[in-house]
Amino acid sequence: MRFNPMIYFVGAGPGDPELLTVKGQRLLQQADLIVYTGSLVPLQVMDCCRADAVKINSAPLTLQEIIAVMVEHHHQGRLVVRLHTGDPSLYGAIGEQMKELDRLGVPYEIVPGVSSFLAAAAAVKKEYTVPGGSQTVIITRLAGRTPVPPEQSLASLARHKGSMAIFLSVGMARQVQQELLQGYPPATPVAVVERASQPGERVIQGQLSDLARLVQEAGISRTALILVGDFLTCQGQSQLYNGEFKHGYRPGE
Known part of the structure; x- marks a missing residue:
């Protein structure tokens, strides 16, 4: 399945490339441009990208520069991934990026990641x-x-x-x-x-x-x-699997 050309904010997960979601990995494999947070995203995660994809480290860039390069590639019909560590919704600074894309009328989606x-x-x-x-x-x-x-x-x-x-x-x-x-x-x-x-x-x-x-x-x-x-240090005991605990899927003993 080929993704539609647009901008995808993708959660890279905590660092282990095997903790990328299946969707996130597929997007990295198909992306024409990956703008990634180079100060935090491990190189092992970037190994999921196509060898011929354009990869840009966002660490030294301003918001305006990040938006400009993503929009340029989008207008050329390319699939763009904005790769953030963990989940983009936690300390991901994606709000201002989405605001700019909304202003420019550029479509985007968010793909959650493991925080x-x-x-x-x-x-x-x-x-x-x-x-x-x-x-x-x-x-x-x-x-x-x-x-x-x-x-x-x-x-x-x-x-x-x-x-x-x-x-x-x-x-x-x-x-x-x-x-x-x-x-x-x-x-x-x-x-x-x-x-x-x-x-x-x-x-x-x-x-x-x-x-x-x-x-x-x-x-x-x-x-x-x-x-x-x-x-x-706490060792709690759930009642969910207690034989005497009655719920909709199991009568209590």
Whole structure:
């Protein structure tokens, strides 16, 4: 099946090329132009592309330059892939790109990808939602050059004591620790997952009170997620497969 010539925002997944969706892989195999985030997309993922496809690293480009090259190729009847890490809807900065394409009347589609927060949970072999425990997952980041609304500060969110996955903040681990301690107890389990699903994957675990020290000792400064919450040690028991639990597909014993 050949895709229609248009612009596709594709989630590259967390790094392991086998965690690309089937649709995402097929698009990369057919694309005439791939504009990819070179600072984050592993080369192994780019190996899925055609050898003769045009590949452009977006890292040094401005929004206007990215739009211009994609629209130029689209108007030439070519299939264009804008490749983002993880899932494009999480910290993907696709909103401004879509706004420009809407203004220009250029069609596009979004192809979801596996987010790194899911790969991180797989790395620590845990569920974010634990029966009898947390039923809430908070995906957030520490304020940096990109501001965060005051009511969504880590200190405010920590008061919910839900399961938390913190993006783009490991380089400010001490500040992360200080804010989280305003809501979570010092003994709250934490994990830092570096390069989830990739060959260099690394996991460090401990308590919130030791987070900054653990990150510093491990020498981790980027490309890592901070996971926080009792889900990291909690062992809940679902009722779903309990023989006495009655539901629409099975009568209780």
